[in-house]
Amino acid sequence: MRLSGRIIRGIGGFYYVYTEHGIIECRARGKFRISNIVPIVGDNVDIDTENLKDGFIINIHNRKNELVRPPVSNVDQAIITFSIVNPALNRLQLDKMIILVELNGIHPVICINKIDLVTEDVFAPLYNLYKNLGYDVIATSKFDNIGIDKLKAMIIGKTSFFTGPSGVGKSSLINCIQGTNKQEIGDLSEKLLRGKHTTRNVELIPFENGYVLDTPGFTSLNLDIDETELKYYFRDFRNYELDCRFKSCLHINEPDCGVKIAVSNGLIDKIRYSNYLNLYNELKSNKRRRY
Ligand SMILES: Nc1nc2c(ncn2[C@@H]2O[C@H](COP(=O)(O)OP(=O)(O)O)[C@@H](O)[C@H]2O)c(=O)[nH]1
Ligand SMILES: [Mg+2]
Ligand SMILES: [Zn+2]
Numbered sequence: 001m002r003l004s005g006r007i008i009r010g011i012g013g014f015y016y017v018y019t020e021h022g023i024i025e026c027r028a029r030g031k032f033r034i035s036n037i038v039p040i041v042g043d044n045v046d047i048d049t050e051n052l053k054d055g056f057i058i059n060i061h062n063r064k065n066e067l068v069r070p071p072v073s074n075v076d077q078a079i080i081t082f083s084i085v086n087p088a089l090n091r092l093q094l095d096k097m098i099i100l101v102e103l104n105g106i107h108p109v110i111c112i113n114k115i116d117l118v119t120e121d122v123f124a125p126l127y128n129l130y131k132n133l134g135y136d137v138i139a140t141s142k143f144d145n146i147g148i149d150k151l152k153a154m155i156i157g158k159t160s161f162f163t164g165p166s167g168v169g170k171s172s173l174i175n176c177i178q179g180t181n182k183q184e185i186g187d188l189s190e191k192l193l194r195g196k197h198t199t200r201n202v203e204l205i206p207f208e209n210g211y212v213l214d215t216p217g218f219t220s221l222n223l224d225i226d227e228t229e230l231k232y233y234f235r236d237f238r239n240y241e242l243d244c245r246f247k248s249c250l251h252i253n254e255p256d257c258g259v260k261i262a263v264s265n266g267l268i269d270k271i272r273y274s275n276y277l278n279l280y281n282e283l284k285s286n287k288r289r290r291y
Contacts, residue, residue, distance in 0.1 A: 001050070002058075006074075007043045008204040008211070015039050015057060017047055018206055025054045032060065040066070041202045041213075042073035042159065065105045067161075070202040070215055074159060077107040079151070081164035081173065083114035084123055090165070095275040097163065098135070099223060099233045106161070109136045109154060113169040116141040129269055133235045142172050152177045157209045166217030174214050178207055183214050227283035234276050236268045252280065 005019035015026045026047050028039050039045065039057055049055030063073040078101040082089055094110075101108040110130050115123050123139060130137045138154065140147035151173065154160075162170040171183035182205075204211040223230075231237055231250060241249065243258025251259035262268040 001052075002046060002048055003055075004044065004046050006204065006211070007039055007041050007045060007057075008206065009201060010039065010041055011201060015045075017045060017055075017057070018204075019047070021052045024049055024052060026057045027054075028057045032057070040071045040073050041204055042075065044074065067104060070213075072161065072202055072204075072213060075104075075106050075161045075213070076158040076210075077109055077154075078161045078163050079109050079111050079155075079170075079173075081111045081113050081162055081168050081170045083168045084112065084118050084126070086114065086117060087165055087167050089126075091271050092275050092278055093165065095272065096223065096279060099230075099279070101163075102233060103223065103225065107136075109138065109160075111147075111151065111164075111173070112137070112139045113173065114141060115139045115146060116144045129272075140169075140173060142169065142176050145176075148173075148176050152208070155208065155210055155212060159204065159211045159213070161213045161215065163215050164217065168217075170217070171214055174205070174212055177212075178205070222286075223279065223283060225283065227280050227287065230276065230280050230283060234272065236272050237262075237276075240268065250280070252277065 003019045005017040007015045008018045009016040013027060017024045017026050024047060032039065037060060039060055044061040045057045046059040047055045048058050065075060066073045080097050080101065082094055098108050112123055112127060127137050127139055138147050138150055140151060162174060164170055171185045174183045175181055204213050228250060237251060237259045240258040240262040245256035246254055249257055251257050259268065263270060263273045
């Protein structure tokens with residue numbers, strides 16, 4: 001019998017395919033090895049099964065997108081989760097993450113979690129900054145039960161990838177929206193003690209006609225773009241770069257730069273601009289190292 005489904009987990013050559021008849025344990029047919037395609041979590045596949053328990057993957061549908069770390073395909077949106085304190089927010093890391101997600105053709109959702117730990121005048125400016133740039137932003141707290149229903153509504157029918165630093169509450173949020181305790185949570189100190197070797201398997205959790213993916217948190221992020229293209233990922237610049245004297249202006253040292261004027265007038269957020277400069281320099285020095 002031929003069925004279609006989605007790979008939700010892969011361990012040692014076995015792929016667990018979620019189908020209308022439940023989860024079927026599959027192996028890949030040799031032809032994938034010949035064409036150099038390795039099935040990954042997230043793939044939509046056709047399988048062949050006799051008993052609805054195990055079977056073979058016979059076809060992998062074209063991927064809409066594909067992430068390398070963690071290896072997962074066909075992601076619709078990334079819930080970029082951060083807290084403002086405990087752990088402290090690193091705005092450079094946040095802006096870098098947004099760009100990384102957009103580069104991969106994935107819709108970013110910015111989730112400011114643990115808002116029970118700060119007052120509104122602390123998180124509202126951040127919320128408004130990204131909201132005004134046109135991003136989907138959500139403020140959440142598991143203890144005060146804020147934003148959980150909104151988050152739930154945002155993930156229905158989609159494949160959502162929770163990402164963000166360790167300890168910000170990704171696993172907790174997934175537990176909250178599912179109403180379970182399936183995801184392992186822990187405090188920061190515990191996690192740091194356990195160290196880097198706690199790489200868990202990538203697993204898609206079927207939920208509300210969609211899927212969620214928990215990740216252990218990122219350590220290093222590499223943007224794979226030329227530094228001259230970075231400016232296109234800063235929406236803040238769009239209205240002001242028309243005022244730059246040069247069309248090729250990178251908004252760094254050029255004279256009559258509309259972006260720099262907007263920064264000094266407070267029309268563009270200063271930290272966003274300084275993150276742009278930091279990332280620009282980082283990309284430039286990475287390139288130098290490569291050659
Ligand atoms: N104050 C507060 N703490 C939270 C919240 N969400 C999670 N935590 C705590 O933060 C710690 C890390 O949570 P966890 O879900 O494991 O974070 P993860 O590493 O991003 O998956 C745990 O001790 C949680 O209880 C929240 O909304 N408010
Ligand atoms: Mg976690
Ligand atoms: Zn400029």
